[in-house]
Amino acid sequence: MGKIIVNRERCKACALCTLTCPQKLILFSEEANSQGFYPAELSSEKECTGCALCAEICPDVAIEVWR
Amino acid sequence: MEKRLFLKGNEALAAGAIKAGCRFYFAYPITPQNEIPEYLSKHMAKVEGCFIQAESEVASINMILGASAAGARAMTSSASPGISLMQEGISYLAGNELPAVIVNVNRSGPGLGGISASQGDYFQATRGGGHGDYRTLVLAPHSVQEMHDLTLLAFDLADKYRNPVVILADAVLGQMQETMVDRPYHPMELPPKDWILTGAQGRNPRLIKSLYLKEGEMERHNWKLFEKYQRMKEEVRYEVVQQEDAQLVVVAFGTTARVSKTALRLARQAGLKVGLLRPITLFPFPAQALLDLSQRVKRFLAIEMNTGQMVEDVRLSVARDAEVHFYGHPPGSPPFPEELVEAIKKVY
Amino acid sequence: MKQVFKRPASLKDVPFHFCAGCHHGTIHRLVAEAIDSFNLRERTIGVAGVGCSVFIYDYFDIDALEAPHGRAPAVATGLKRALRDRIIFTYQGDGDLASIGMSEIVHTANRGENITVIFVNNTVYGMTGGQMAPTTLLGQQTTTSPYGRDFVQDGYPIRMAEMLATLEGTSFSARVAVNTSANLVKAKKAVRKAFEMQMNDLGFSFVELLSSCPTNWGLNSLKANERVEKELIPYFPLGIFKERKGTDFS
Numbered sequence: 257m258g259k260i261i262v263n264r265e266r267c268k269a270c271a272l273c274t275l276t277c278p279q280k281l282i283l284f285s286e287e288a289n290s291q292g293f294y295p296a297e298l299s300s301e302k303e304c305t306g307c308a309l310c311a312e313i314c315p316d317v318a319i320e321v322w323r
Numbered sequence: 324m325e326k327r328l329f330l331k332g333n334e335a336l337a338a339g340a341i342k343a344g345c346r347f348y349f350a351y352p353i354t355p356q357n358e359i360p361e362y363l364s365k366h367m368a369k370v371e372g373c374f375i376q377a378e379s380e381v382a383s384i385n386m387i388l389g390a391s392a393a394g395a396r397a398m399t400s401s402a403s404p405g406i407s408l409m410q411e412g413i414s415y416l417a418g419n420e421l422p423a424v425i426v427n428v429n430r431s432g433p434g435l436g437g438i439s440a441s442q443g444d445y446f447q448a449t450r451g452g453g454h455g456d457y458r459t460l461v462l463a464p465h466s467v468q469e470m471h472d473l474t475l476l477a478f479d480l481a482d483k484y485r486n487p488v489v490i491l492a493d494a495v496l497g498q499m500q501e502t503m504v505d506r507p508y509h510p511m512e513l514p515p516k517d518w519i520l521t522g523a524q525g526r527n528p529r530l531i532k533s534l535y536l537k538e539g540e541m542e543r544h545n546w547k548l549f550e551k552y553q554r555m556k557e558e559v560r561y562e563v564v565q566q567e568d569a570q571l572v573v574v575a576f577g578t579t580a581r582v583s584k585t586a587l588r589l590a591r592q593a594g595l596k597v598g599l600l601r602p603i604t605l606f607p608f609p610a611q612a613l614l615d616l617s618q619r620v621k622r623f624l625a626i627e628m629n630t631g632q633m634v635e636d637v638r639l640s641v642a643r644d645a646e647v648h649f650y651g652h653p654p655g656s657p658p659f660p661e662e663l664v665e666a667i668k669k670v671y
Numbered sequence: 672m673k674q675v676f677k678r679p680a681s682l683k684d685v686p687f688h689f690c691a692g693c694h695h696g697t698i699h700r701l702v703a704e705a706i707d708s709f710n711l712r713e714r715t716i717g718v719a720g721v722g723c724s725v726f727i728y729d730y731f732d733i734d735a736l737e738a739p740h741g742r743a744p745a746v747a748t749g750l751k752r753a754l755r756d757r758i759i760f761t762y763q764g765d766g767d768l769a770s771i772g773m774s775e776i777v778h779t780a781n782r783g784e785n786i787t788v789i790f791v792n793n794t795v796y797g798m799t800g801g802q803m804a805p806t807t808l809l810g811q812q813t814t815t816s817p818y819g820r821d822f823v824q825d826g827y828p829i830r831m832a833e834m835l836a837t838l839e840g841t842s843f844s845a846r847v848a849v850n851t852s853a854n855l856v857k858a859k860k861a862v863r864k865a866f867e868m869q870m871n872d873l874g875f876s877f878v879e880l881l882s883s884c885p886t887n888w889g890l891n892s893l894k895a896n897e898r899v900e901k902e903l904i905p906y907f908p909l910g911i912f913k914e915r916k917g918t919d920f921s
Contacts, residue, residue: 259672268691270885270892276852293691308676309852315696316687321676347753373752377745378778385742385775389718389749392736397749415739520734520750522714522757530728532719532737 258306258323260298266318267295273310273319279303282310326505332470332496333358335503336426337366339474340398342508345424346372347397349386351379351405354438355494356428359400380405384412384425391421392531394519396478400426402494403436403444407452413487414453417548418533422481424474425459426490428497429577431654440494440578441654445632448491449606456545458552460488461605462560463576467501473603479511484555485518491605493628495578495657560603561612565591569598571622571671574613574637576602578657579626586663593664595671605633610640617641624648624670626663646670679703681712681732688726692892694882694899695723697849698791698858699730701880702762705863706733709870711758716750718743720763720772723797727762741772744779747786758869760787766796769805769829776835783840783874787865790831790877793884794903801887805829808906813887828906832879836912842874845911848881850899854909861911873915881907 267289273296274282281303284294295318298304306323330338337359340348348363360376367374373390377383383399390397401409406427416423427448431441446452448461460480462473473490481488520529535541562580564587566572575583580601590597600616602609617623623641625634625648634649641647650666652658678684682703687696706712712733719727721740728735738746743761751759768776768790776788795813796802803813803820806828810819820828836844843865847858858880865876881903883895890898 266686270692272692272892272896275893275896306672306675311676312852312855313697313849315689315692315694317678317682317696317700319676320674320678322672323675347749349749375748375752375782378774381742382745382748382775382778385739385745386749386752388738388742389736389746389751390753391749392746393716393750393753395749395753397753411739412742415737419737520716520736521754522716523732523734524713528732528734530735532728532735534725534737 258304258321259301260304260310261320262296262298263318264289264295266316267293268316269293269295270315271296272313272315276309276313278307278309279305327502328505329500329502330467331358331498331500332467332492333428333498334362335467335471336474336490336492337362339471340424341366341370341372343396343475343478345396345398345478346370347390347395348372348399349375349377349383350399350401351377351383353402353405355430355497356400356402356426358497359426380408381412384409387423388412388416388419388421391416391423392520394516394521398424398426400428402428402430403432406444406447410453413459414451414455414457415533416487417457417459418455419531420485421531422485423487424477424481424490425487426492429491429493437654438494439654440628440657442493442577442579442628442632443654444491445605445627445629448489449608457548458555458606460484460486460555460558461491462488463491463603463605464496465577465580465601467499468503470496471503472506475508479513480558482513483511484551486551491577493578556607558604559607559609561609562601562603564599564601566598566600566616566620568596569620570596571624571667572598572600572616572620573624573626573667574600574633575626576605576633579628582658582660583626583663585660586667589660589664590667595667597667608636608640610636613637613640614642617645621645622670624650624667626650626652626666628652628654628658679707681706683730683732685729687730689723690886692883692885692895694849694880695791698789698880698882699727701849701859701862702760702789703731704859705866708863709866711866714756715758715760716754718747718750718759718761720761720767722764722767724762724764724767724791725798741767741770742775743767744772744775744786744788748779748784751784751786758866760789762789763791764797765792765794765804765806769831780835780875780877781838781840785869785872785874787869787876790879791882792831792879792907793882794828795884795887797884797887808902830907832877832912835877840875841877841913842915843868843876844913846879846881846907846909848899848904848909850883850896857909864914868915
């Protein structure tokens with residue numbers, strides 16, 4: 257129904273997005289980006305509703321949302 | 324028949340600003356220059372200009388920064404302690420390469436000081452009281468006519484060089500009343516202001532700043548400013564009186580130069596061959612003119628209403644074998660011509 | 672599927688230098704969204720304060736001017752008086768606005784200058800390494816209040832939004848936060864309203880946005896975010912303290 261794309265290089269793994277996802281779908285990558293952060297990523301596209309609450313709270317404008 | 328006006332120096336300066344197209348004036352009251360904001364509070368409205376009595380001199384100089392960035396001709400005026408408050412803003416104007424006219428009607432100091440005339444702000448004006456490696460053009464009027472005429476010039480020079488220009492007057496000049504010719508304003512040819520901030524419509528955004536953190540940027544910027552200050556040396560202006568046969572040349576500016584002209588007359592009557600070199604620009608200082616003069620004249624007397632500031636520039640300028648003497652008349656009252664004649668006699 | 676959230680056009684596509692979890696980035700985005708929603712980009716000029724906010728010109732795709740520390744409201748006054756039909760906003764932190772710039776902000780608001788001030792309050796001096804700010808809370812430890820802020824020594828923290836609301840020249844004064852989804856909705860509305868006030872020539876508009884500062888609070892991003900809720904909001908209540916409707920200059 258919805259999906260998010262996290263810009264891996266912009267994410268600083270601040271984890272604020274994890275506070276807002278009603279479905280608790282955000283987890284952190286096993287692979288670090290070039291800054292040394294383990295960026296956030298969507299665990300399941302099936303359950304994402306595209307509510308964009310994660311994108312709204314993201315301080316790095318690292319998340320794009322589709323619905 | 325030229326129209327003549329009978330005005331106070333402060334009023335003549337304010338009238339000159341309006342004539343030069345200044346439409347933004349922000350200032351805080353301080354004696355002995357209050358006629359400037361009072362005049363402009365009335366006359367800015369008449370030309371649809373903007374007058375704000377700001378909450379402080381700090382606010383004033385920063386409002387100037389904003390208006391100048393928008394391309395406006397903006398001016399502020401104050402006297403010594405208020406100019407001290409503006410130093411950060413002047414440094415920013417210089418670093419941002421923004422034009423502005425700042426008037427200092429020098430009063431006595433240091434500290435609260437007094438309201439009588441002084442030339443104790445010479446260092447502040449020419450060495451820059453603000454931080455960083457910058458210079459401002461400094462113009463020193465010595466008559467009500469020059470309070471008007473040099474203001475017209477100040478706005479042109481500010482725009483020509485994208486730099487703050489200081490007009491260094493003093494309490495006597497500000498308060499005295501004389502006739503002046505209501506000269507028309509003939510602007511010099513000036514480059515277009517293609518750097519101003521107006522909103523990025525149909526073009527790339529512009530940025531005006533003075534922060535340079537990247538490698539090499541700060542150095543490049545400072546050399547760029549330095550080159551500009553070298554070019555500013557073309558603007559040197561000075562007046563020379565009776566130097567052809569002079570054995571001693573007085574160097575003085577502003578009100579001191581005015582009184583010196585009378586002292587010169589009295590000294591000449593007494594048979595002394597004295598001349599006068601009056602810097603009109605304090606930065607750039609007429610160093611070359613003094614050097615040239617000192618090939619023949621070997622005795623100079625710097626006279627100032629302070630305890631010794633401009634004299635250092637005279638010493639730096641003249642030939643090694645020329646003598647430079649100093650007579651200081653610290654603030655409290657302007658010097659008398661007779662007093663200056665005595666000073667001349669002592670070193671002649 | 673269509674895209675329902677993306678970077679606003681007037682926010683440049685460059686990485687933010689802000690610390691992980693710092694709310695400056697969110698606030699930058701809200702301002703850019705407001706500018707874009709009213710199509711103001713080409714006639715907006717931003718005035719940067721000094722602090723972590725000094726780099727707004729690297730992030731907003733608009734004309735911008737740097738102001739000396741604390742003086743942005745005065746600089747904005749000069750700009751707005753010269754360019755009456757442009758949108759002028761300042762972006763300042765709590766040291767810039769509430770300490771060194773206190774005179775300029777109060778008088779600019781008092782004159783009712785038609786500008787918008789974005790005030791980011793994180794109760795600490797960020798850029799310079801965590802010193803006490805006028806908004807530091809009682810008991811809060813900072814590098815210059817190592818024993819915790821004590822009102823006998825340092826006075827109480829200042830509530831700017833309430834204070835500026837008492838001035839006739841202020842048309843809009845609000846305090847919001849960006850630490851929860853619900854607060855974000857209200858924050859977005861307040862920022863939009865502030866720019867709308869300027870567009871309608873209604874006078875000085877002010878939004879205080881509470882922010883976290885993980886690095887200088889010595890907390891991780893999530894705990895810092897929680898501190899906004901648990902400690903800041905109780906002292907700095909959220910709300911609209913003044914909203915002028917029409918030119919009621921009576």
